[in-house]
Amino acid sequence: MLAVVVNPVCGACRGKQLAQDHVLPLLASHGRHPDLYAETECPGHAGTLLINWITQTAPTPPLHISIILISGDGTLHEIVNALYRRTHDDPSFSLPQIRFVLVAAGTANALYASLCLADGASDPLASLRTFLSSAIDSSPVLVPLTLARTTFHPPSDTPVLVPKPIIAAVVTSTSLHASILQDSEALRSTIPGLERFKTAAAQNATRWYSSRVRLLPSSDADEKRPQIYDANTDSFVPYTSKEGEDGTIELDGPFVYFLSTVNVDRLEPQFQIAPLARSHKPAGGTMDLIVVRPMRDPSIGANDEEARCNFGTKTWKVLGAAYDGGRHVVMRYGGDGAIDASNAGVNVVEYLRIGGWEWIPVRRLAIELAISFADKNDRMMQIPKHALYALMGLLSRYHEGEQPGVLCWKGRLMGWT
Numbered sequence: 001m002l003a004v005v006v007n008p009v010c011g012a013c014r015g016k017q018l019a020q021d022h023v024l025p026l027l028a029s030h031g032r033h034p035d036l037y038a039e040t041e042c043p044g045h046a047g048t049l050l051i052n053w054i055t056q057t058a059p060t061p062p063l064h065i066s067i068i069l070i071s072g073d074g075t076l077h078e079i080v081n082a083l084y085r086r087t088h089d090d091p092s093f094s095l096p097q098i099r100f101v102l103v104a105a106g107t108a109n110a111l112y113a114s115l116c117l118a119d120g121a122s123d124p125l126a127s128l129r130t131f132l133s134s135a136i137d138s139s140p141v142l143v144p145l146t147l148a149r150t151t152f153h154p155p156s157d158t159p160v161l162v163p164k165p166i167i168a169a170v171v172t173s174t175s176l177h178a179s180i181l182q183d184s185e186a187l188r189s190t191i192p193g194l195e196r197f198k199t200a201a202a203q204n205a206t207r208w209y210s211s212r213v214r215l216l217p218s219s220d221a222d223e224k225r226p227q228i229y230d231a232n233t234d235s236f237v238p239y240t241s242k243e244g245e246d247g248t249i250e251l252d253g254p255f256v257y258f259l260s261t262v263n264v265d266r267l268e269p270q271f272q273i274a275p276l277a278r279s280h281k282p283a284g285g286t287m288d289l290i291v292v293r294p295m296r297d298p299s300i301g302a303n304d305e306e307a308r309c310n311f312g313t314k315t316w317k318v319l320g321a322a323y324d325g326g327r328h329v330v331m332r333y334g335g336d337g338a339i340d341a342s343n344a345g346v347n348v349v350e351y352l353r354i355g356g357w358e359w360i361p362v363r364r365l366a367i368e369l370a371i372s373f374a375d376k377n378d379r380m381m382q383i384p385k386h387a388l389y390a391l392m393g394l395l396s397r398y399h400e401g402e403q404p405g406v407l408c409w410k411g412r413l414m415g416w417t
């Protein structure tokens with residue numbers, strides 16, 4: 001069974017044109033005729049239309065389906081979460097094996113850029129061409145995706161409604177990155193391209209985020225303990241600082257940047273924030289975590305307005321190096337707090353490989369956010385290697401000095417008191 005699903009409003013609104021001018025003619029020229037062609041009509045529609053289509057084939061639901069998805073990361077996120085919820089809410093729902101063939105039509109296209117393109121390439125149809133030219137069932141171009149599950153815990157003494165678990169296939173973040181995603185949505189109509197992420201970053205450049213973080217060991221990787229990248233040896237080594245009896249490790253805030261990824265080494269074609277996911281491939285059962293904590297800077301003595309302003313320039317510099325082949329991972333502090341790869345001080349970015357993490361906001365924001373890997377049984381789908389599957393994971397931000405705490409993802413906000 002073959003479906004073509006188009007988000008007509010993602011990216012620069014060219015999805016429909018890509019479908020009509022390129023995707024459908026290419027399929028026809030290979031003698032392939034989709035069993036379903038659908039355009040999404042509103043947020044959330046991609047998931048429901050696919051579930052309806054799958055259930056309508058009952059009593060003989062397909063064993064596997066291929067979905068040519070013409071969209072960006074968010075549409076795939078919606079599909080994955082809709083399928084996940086349906087399988088958990090309705091045990092009688094029979095989930096076929098799903099293979100995505102992604103056609104890059106969104107703004108960032110993180111998974112597509114990570115899995116489907118060589119550096120510098122830009123063909124949005126690369127994965128479709130591979131799909132059409134390969135014997136997909138036996139092909140090495142199929143890669144199972146790792147899914148990360150985020151669960152929420154309310155403060156133990158406060159009966160508040162918490163969101164259901166959220167599945168991510170690309171990124172789960174707090175701090176600056178979560179704020180960028182949140183604020184960039186408001187800029188979508190005025191800045192349709194990637195520039196809106198930089199504009200949103202500038203709006204949030206001097207914010208620090210207070211929290212306590214627990215790093216969790218991996219349950220199924222060979223090396224279970226949290227690992228940290230050591231630029232001296234160009235390898236991951238066990239991170240043993242402040243290790244608890246249960247194998248967890250605590251990180252003190254404040255944080256400027258806190259972002260974990262699965263499946264991807266970049267969040268947009270040139271922004272290679274997790275370069276080691278490509279150069280030092282994880283064996284499985286882990287996620288990569290990229291952290292910037294300003295108090296590691298030897299020139300910063302206090303968490304005050306002046307320090308936040310000074311560090312804002314450094315944040316810009318170190319994250320800017322992610323656009324330069326992921327060089328941020330080798331940046332170090334000098335004794336005066338200057339940042340350069342040739343310095344001898346501690347590294348600016350802590351690049352970790354872990355089983356999961358818990359974000360435990362301090363101060364009045366008593367919400368605990370925990371993310372842990374879905375176990376292997378939760379792996380729901382396979383995609384062609386040159387197909388993309390992406391999602392904007394959970395976004396959360398906890399701004400110092402802001403009331404109440406704000407927890408949000410993909411433009412949806414929840415206030416917490």
Ligand SMILES: Nc1ncnc2c1ncn2[C@@H]1O[C@H](COP(=O)(O)OP(=O)(O)OP(=O)(O)O)[C@@H](O)[C@H]1O
Nearest residue numbers: 010011040041042043072073074075106107108109
């Ligand atoms: N017909 C529609 N009208 C309005 N919004 C829609 C419609 N169809 C889908 N959407 C919404 O469009 C949003 C953006 O889609 P998507 O994330 O795929 O593209 P993008 O944000 O441009 O790219 P990326 O996520 O790769 O940066 C999705 O979150 C989805 O909820």
